Amino acid sequence: MIRIGILGCGGIMRRHVEHLKERPEARVVALCDVSEAALQAAKENLFATAEIALYRDPAKMYEAEQLDAVIVATPHTLHFTHAMQALEAGCHVFLEKPMVTATDQAYELASKAEELGKTIAIGYNTSSKISFQYLRKHIRAKTFGELEMVSGYLAQNWMKATAGSWRQDLALSGGGQAYDSGAHIINSLLWSVESEPEVVFALTDHKELPIDINSVVTIRFANKVLANLTISGNCASGGQHMVFIFENGRVEIDGWGGGWIRVQADGFPEEPEINIPEVYPINNFVDALQGKAPVAAGVKNGINHSLMMDGIYESARTGMPVRPGVAATTPGTPGIATGA
Numbered sequence: 153m154i155r156i157g158i159l160g161c162g163g164i165m166r167r168h169v170e171h172l173k174e175r176p177e178a179r180v181v182a183l184c185d186v187s188e189a190a191l192q193a194a195k196e197n198l199f200a201t202a203e204i205a206l207y208r209d210p211a212k213m214y215e216a217e218q219l220d221a222v223i224v225a226t227p228h229t230l231h232f233t234h235a236m237q238a239l240e241a242g243c244h245v246f247l248e249k250p251m252v253t254a255t256d257q258a259y260e261l262a263s264k265a266e267e268l269g270k271t272i273a274i275g276y277n278t279s280s281k282i283s284f285q286y287l288r289k290h291i292r293a294k295t296f297g298e299l300e301m302v303s304g305y306l307a308q309n310w311m312k313a314t315a316g317s318w319r320q321d322l323a324l325s326g327g328g329q330a331y332d333s334g335a336h337i338i339n340s341l342l343w344s345v346e347s348e349p350e351v352v353f354a355l356t357d358h359k360e361l362p363i364d365i366n367s368v369v370t371i372r373f374a375n376k377v378l379a380n381l382t383i384s385g386n387c388a389s390g391g392q393h394m395v396f397i398f399e400n401g402r403v404e405i406d407g408w409g410g411g412w413i414r415v416q417a418d419g420f421p422e423e424p425e426i427n428i429p430e431v432y433p434i435n436n437f438v439d440a441l442q443g444k445a446p447v448a449a450g451v452k453n454g455i456n457h458s459l460m461m462d463g464i465y466e467s468a469r470t471g472m473p474v475r476p477g478v479a480a481t482t483p484g485t486p487g488i489a490t491g492a
Contacts, residue, residue, distance in 0.1 A: 157223070161183055161184075161191055164248060167432075167434075181205060183204060186208060221246065224245060229253050231247055235251075239270050244271040245272050247275065251454030253458075255455070258454050272447075276343070278339065278340045280449075283426065287396065296400045297399025299396060300377065303394070304341065305337075305382040306382075310332065310385035330364050330464060338381065340394060344396065350373055350476075351372040356368075392406060393407065402417070
């Protein structure tokens with residue numbers, strides 16, 4: 153039995169709990185949150201008929217419970233501290249996106265996990281989706297020739313939907329729409345291209361808020377793929393789209409949730425039949441702990457995401473293209489952009 157604790161009892165935990173109910177070999181045994189009200193609501197709504205331990209202090213949870221793994225679903229800038237604490241308590245860690253909010257933290261967390269022999273998985277939307285697995289398989293195989301360019305957009309009514317929440321508090325969020333919902337389409341790009349962002353140029357618009365709402369980002373990857381992303385956080389008509397452009401064709405895909413895919417290449421059906429099993433990220437995590445599958449999105453994804461975000465915010469701050477791996481950012485200080 154894999155004994156799991158959950159740190160952070162916000163809305164996203166419901167989805168993880170519901171999917172874990174499909175896995176009798178894994179059980180949530182403890183909840184931890186600074187809010188007593190959140191703890192009680194989670195217990196009543198999700199564990200009314202199950203025995204569950206409640207804690208306000210993670211250290212006390214680790215001391216009292218024999219946990220194998222922890223789901224960290226706290227505000228973004230707390231991820232590093234909470235994940236390190238969990239690793240040092242002997243737990244594997246499933247982190248809500250983003251993994252952390254600074255590249256130096258990403259490298260340190262990856263090093264600690266390797267040192268302790270623990271698994272870190274990150275809850276991005278698309279890494280486990282059959283559409284993206286199909287896409288990456290053909291990118292690797294060069295089925296359509298070399299991947300040359302990627303373009304995508306995400307539009308949401310994020311600014312109004314998150315007003316007054318911690319997501320618009322820079323000290324807790326580390327950034328705005330690009331770091332929050334935008335993390336999913338950014339990871340869809342990074343996960344598929346499988347290369348570090350070499351050069352990043354970004355413009356952001358904060359809409360007079362302390363965090364970015366709208367972003368336009370241009371990237372050159374180390375493997376020479378060129379890409380651009382448009383991330384809108386102030387659009388009443390939500391939508392998303394990505395196109396991967398190859399020498400011999402193109403693939404269009406839902407970059408937010410991986411819900412659809414269309415192929416435009418000679419000899420391929422526009423809507424391919426994909427015989428790859430789909431596994432929700434938390435179930436992929438359980439599979440990984442049992443040695444049944446690799447982690448869909450792990451520390452390498454988290455490092456590349458951190459490089460990308462540090463590059464975006466540094467470029468937005470300076471108005472210049474930056475090389476994320478060598479950009480002079482302030483260690484441990486996420487969300488440095490001031491924007492337009």
